[in-house]
Amino acid sequence: MLQKPSIPKGTRDFGPEEMSKRNYIFDTLGRIFRKYGYCQIQTPAMENLSTLLGKYGDEGDRLLFKILNSGDAFRDVDQACLDGGSNAVSLKVCEKGLRYDLTVPFARYVVQHRGELVFPFKRYQIQPVWRADRPQKGRYREFYQCDVDAIGTDSILNEIELLQIADEAFSSLGIDVCIHINNRKILSAIADLSGYPDRLVGITTAIDKIEKTGLDQVVAELRENGIDDRGISAIVPIITLEGGNRQKLDTLRQMLAGSQTGLQGIAEMDEILSLIACSGIKQEIKVDLSLARGLNYYTGSIFEVKAKDFQIGSICGGGRYDNLTGIFGLKDTSGVGISFGADRIYDVMEALGKFPANASACTEIMFANMEGSLRYIIPIASRLRRNGHAVEIFPEQCKLRKQFEYADKKGIRYVAIAGEEEMRSNEISLKDMRKGTQEKVFADNIEEFLQ
Amino acid sequence: MLQKPSIPKGTRDFGPEEMSKRNYIFDTLGRIFRKYGYCQIQTPAMENLSTLLGKYGDEGDRLLFKILNSGDAFRDVDQACLDGGSNAVSLKVCEKGLRYDLTVPFARYVVQHRGELVFPFKRYQIQPVWRADRPQKGRYREFYQCDVDAIGTDSILNEIELLQIADEAFSSLGIDVCIHINNRKILSAIADLSGYPDRLVGITTAIDKIEKTGLDQVVAELRENGIDDRGISAIVPIITLEGGNRQKLDTLRQMLAGSQTGLQGIAEMDEILSLIACSGIKQEIKVDLSLARGLNYYTGSIFEVKAKDFQIGSICGGGRYDNLTGIFGLKDTSGVGISFGADRIYDVMEALGKFPANASACTEIMFANMEGSLRYIIPIASRLRRNGHAVEIFPEQCKLRKQFEYADKKGIRYVAIAGEEEMRSNEISLKDMRKGTQEKVFADNIEEFLQ
Numbered sequence: 049m050l051q052k053p054s055i056p057k058g059t060r061d062f063g064p065e066e067m068s069k070r071n072y073i074f075d076t077l078g079r080i081f082r083k084y085g086y087c088q089i090q091t092p093a094m095e096n097l098s099t100l101l102g103k104y105g106d107e108g109d110r111l112l113f114k115i116l117n118s119g120d121a122f123r124d125v126d127q128a129c130l131d132g133g134s135n136a137v138s139l140k141v142c143e144k145g146l147r148y149d150l151t152v153p154f155a156r157y158v159v160q161h162r163g164e165l166v167f168p169f170k171r172y173q174i175q176p177v178w179r180a181d182r183p184q185k186g187r188y189r190e191f192y193q194c195d196v197d198a199i200g201t202d203s204i205l206n207e208i209e210l211l212q213i214a215d216e217a218f219s220s221l222g223i224d225v226c227i228h229i230n231n232r233k234i235l236s237a238i239a240d241l242s243g244y245p246d247r248l249v250g251i252t253t254a255i256d257k258i259e260k261t262g263l264d265q266v267v268a269e270l271r272e273n274g275i276d277d278r279g280i281s282a283i284v285p286i287i288t289l290e291g292g293n294r295q296k297l298d299t300l301r302q303m304l305a306g307s308q309t310g311l312q313g314i315a316e317m318d319e320i321l322s323l324i325a326c327s328g329i330k331q332e333i334k335v336d337l338s339l340a341r342g343l344n345y346y347t348g349s350i351f352e353v354k355a356k357d358f359q360i361g362s363i364c365g366g367g368r369y370d371n372l373t374g375i376f377g378l379k380d381t382s383g384v385g386i387s388f389g390a391d392r393i394y395d396v397m398e399a400l401g402k403f404p405a406n407a408s409a410c411t412e413i414m415f416a417n418m419e420g421s422l423r424y425i426i427p428i429a430s431r432l433r434r435n436g437h438a439v440e441i442f443p444e445q446c447k448l449r450k451q452f453e454y455a456d457k458k459g460i461r462y463v464a465i466a467g468e469e470e471m472r473s474n475e476i477s478l479k480d481m482r483k484g485t486q487e488k489v490f491a492d493n494i495e496e497f498l499q
Numbered sequence: 500m501l502q503k504p505s506i507p508k509g510t511r512d513f514g515p516e517e518m519s520k521r522n523y524i525f526d527t528l529g530r531i532f533r534k535y536g537y538c539q540i541q542t543p544a545m546e547n548l549s550t551l552l553g554k555y556g557d558e559g560d561r562l563l564f565k566i567l568n569s570g571d572a573f574r575d576v577d578q579a580c581l582d583g584g585s586n587a588v589s590l591k592v593c594e595k596g597l598r599y600d601l602t603v604p605f606a607r608y609v610v611q612h613r614g615e616l617v618f619p620f621k622r623y624q625i626q627p628v629w630r631a632d633r634p635q636k637g638r639y640r641e642f643y644q645c646d647v648d649a650i651g652t653d654s655i656l657n658e659i660e661l662l663q664i665a666d667e668a669f670s671s672l673g674i675d676v677c678i679h680i681n682n683r684k685i686l687s688a689i690a691d692l693s694g695y696p697d698r699l700v701g702i703t704t705a706i707d708k709i710e711k712t713g714l715d716q717v718v719a720e721l722r723e724n725g726i727d728d729r730g731i732s733a734i735v736p737i738i739t740l741e742g743g744n745r746q747k748l749d750t751l752r753q754m755l756a757g758s759q760t761g762l763q764g765i766a767e768m769d770e771i772l773s774l775i776a777c778s779g780i781k782q783e784i785k786v787d788l789s790l791a792r793g794l795n796y797y798t799g800s801i802f803e804v805k806a807k808d809f810q811i812g813s814i815c816g817g818g819r820y821d822n823l824t825g826i827f828g829l830k831d832t833s834g835v836g837i838s839f840g841a842d843r844i845y846d847v848m849e850a851l852g853k854f855p856a857n858a859s860a861c862t863e864i865m866f867a868n869m870e871g872s873l874r875y876i877i878p879i880a881s882r883l884r885r886n887g888h889a890v891e892i893f894p895e896q897c898k899l900r901k902q903f904e905y906a907d908k909k910g911i912r913y914v915a916i917a918g919e920e921e922m923r924s925n926e927i928s929l930k931d932m933r934k935g936t937q938e939k940v941f942a943d944n945i946e947e948f949l950q
Contacts, residue, residue: 064538087515
């Protein structure tokens with residue numbers, strides 16, 4: 049039974065070099081999240097379908113990976129059941145699904161554990177999610193999300209904190225970004241102003257595409273959504289406002305003077321800009337009134353981060369939601385969060401050469417394996433490891449050429465050789481694979497060379 | 500649509516404290532694996548069922564979580580198909596399953612990527628696996644495995660390395676252990692000696708239980724397996740051999756003098772003991788001729804680690820396999836690996852109080868949020884974070900009592916308060932939550948207090 053091995057489409061293996069680079073991103077993010085008091089949690093890969101269904105729209109429901117019940121799953125399935133269609137049958141034979149994002153499991157977690165948690169609850173979560181999307185370049189069926197959220201407070205300070213986190217994260221990773229900010233209350237006021245307060249979703253969905261498709265397409269889509277010329281002429285001047293952040297807010301304050309909601313959104317943005325000024329944020333912050341973000345649970349601030357030197361769309365985004373946990377029975381609980389797109393961040397860093405040279409380095413020094421040398425080199429290798437060095441001993445006594453080849457392919461900087469001569473004088477011949485040089489050092493002095 | 504939130508049985512949420520402790524274990528293991536030149540890989544949660552089925556026996560096949568095909572999964576299912584039973588239907592509607600362990604995906608990975616890998620290939624992998632086992636205390640349907648393997652070499656040096664890794668790992672985690680070692684070649688010679696060379700699996704399965712159930716039960720099970728009295732009287736003296744490691748091997752060498760395979764197994768054990776003597780291993784190594792380990796793909800050395808001060812069974816184990824990748828088309832590739840049981844290690848450390856006190860600490864200092872203080876404390880907090888400290892600002896201006904309560908529950912050591920007086924003199928009142936003391940310090944001097 050010989051098989052040509054493969055993995056399901058849209059999934060990936062990560063080899064040593066990719067893992068080192070991915071860990072570099074995850075470790076950097078985790079370290080920064082913790083510096084702001086966010087603690088890590090993990091939830092199971094499988095959630096009950098009742099937790100997941102209906103939370104992501106019809107399209108989302110369709111994209112859930114469902115898990116067949118164990119045991120005799122089809123016991124109660126008959127022809128009549130089959131006649132009901134795949135969807136009905138699947139609900140009869142599947143109770144669980146793979147998580148689709150980290151937001152719904154987070155909401156479920158907060159409600160389920162509300163008695164044990166300290167509120168405001170600040171958590172981060174770095175785990176894979178699964179979607180049965182059609183795989184294509186840059187879109188996978190299994191990918192990691194890195195979410196950081198504070199829930200149980202409506203303080204604008206959380207927005208500041210998340211902006212500081214985004215600022216510090218991208219500065220640490222070496223990516224110059226522009227952080228776009230907007231507020232759903234402003235978008236809501238715009239919908240009111242257009243005369244179609246009930247079409248907020250259609251309007252924001254259209255507005256959201258201005259950067260991708262241009263203003264003409266947005267206008268066309270607004271029209272398709274039934275917004276008339278008067279409405280469009282109310283929306284367009286706002287989403288195309290030019291000028292500095294303060295200037296935009298000042299103009300907007302006049303345009304939305306009649307809307308209590310709009311003015312509150314402006315006041316929130318104003319407070320954010322004001323506090324940011326003393327927070328030490330280095331990356332660019334831009335008030336972007338065309339920023340809408342697709343997800344409908346946002347109710348206040350919204351954010352999106354874009355790399356300046358590489359075109360790839362949003363690499364981080366989020367916002368405030370006032371009723372995320374409501375569906376699970378915990379009402380009036382405001383929260384705010386952002387999510388980092390690990391795959392896109394990886395691609396940006398790879399394209400711009402931002403991974404540190406040693407991000408994928410593993411072993412510092414390899415001892416060649418020569419006749420009769422094991423009892424000499426094992427204690428030396430053990431001592432180096434005790435002092436924190438990454439050390440290998442080539443496992444087989446074979447031609448030195450083959451051993452050097454291994455070290456070279458694995459990017460190991462130093463190869464140590466102990467022949468009879470070296471062993472007699474308590475030395476090691478140390479070859480620097482990068483420089484091509486070789487010299488003898490006393491076994492006790494190897495560590496000085498590894499600095 | 501109100502739902503009482505829950506998670507599938509046999510799965511777990513990990514909160515902040517558990518995550519810190521689990522990360523402490525994973526980080527310790529990963530750091531040590533890398534010191535020996537093992538590099539991390541990750542494989543997808545979903546594998547093709549063709550990769551998984553038939554690799555774990557009938558019981559294993561039954562315990563695989565299968566994933567329903569996306570789209571119209573039941574299009575080709577009719578009554579005739581239903582009549583074939585759940586198993587046949589499931590294979591028609593499911594192409595993928597969740598990984599059951601890390602060993603088969605590793606073998607699949609090595610064969611699929613053989614062209615890109617540097618051999619001997621040394622990898623570690625820390626990821627969850629899923630099994631549809633009946634959940635019970637200490638047994639979960641989702642749990643992490645931590646595997647470390649070297650493949651593409653039959654050098655005994657890899658065994659030494661893995662024993663060093665186990666030694667260093669448990670020493671670092673503060674657990675005193677006994678590392679039991681044996682060799683499948685010896686077990687095979689014992690089966691020969693008993694007169695039933697073809698019943699190796701039945702014999703090893705019986706022997707394996709000696710510690711759990713005692714010798715009488717083992718003898719009873721051997722008899723059930725059809726081993727006669729002559730056979731049993733050949734097996735029992737070997738698996739009950741007493742004495743030191745060398746002594747056992749010497750006696751065994753005489754008992755198995757007629758078996759080429761047996762003598763080779765003894766020679767391998769001998770070489771391991773000899774090289775270990777110069778490797779600096781501190782934990783106890785015990786030749787245990789009753790150690791069999793259930794998995795049938797082992798062909799040489801086998802290991803099992805047990806905690807000395809806590810009864811919980813094996814917390815780490817593994818062995819050498821000579822044909823793991825054969826099923827995927829790569830023949831004659833020897834490898835050796837061990838797997839750490841993270842959940843059991845966690846339980847041992849918890850029971851023995853071995854987690855460091857700060858393993859679950861998160862935030863070092865929290866700034867209270869008082870009227871008009873934000874613009875004073877944000878820059879101070881930012882500076883502390885820039886220097887690597889974990890800092891929170893309480894998000895809401897509420898009663899100090901409530902703010903202190905939050906710090907207390909979250910285990911935050913210091914709370915900083917900036918009232919009007921402090922702000923005038925460029926100071927901060929610093930409350931030590933552990934000692935209950937409070938004193939004023941200049942804002943510039945806070946870091947000295949956090950040491």
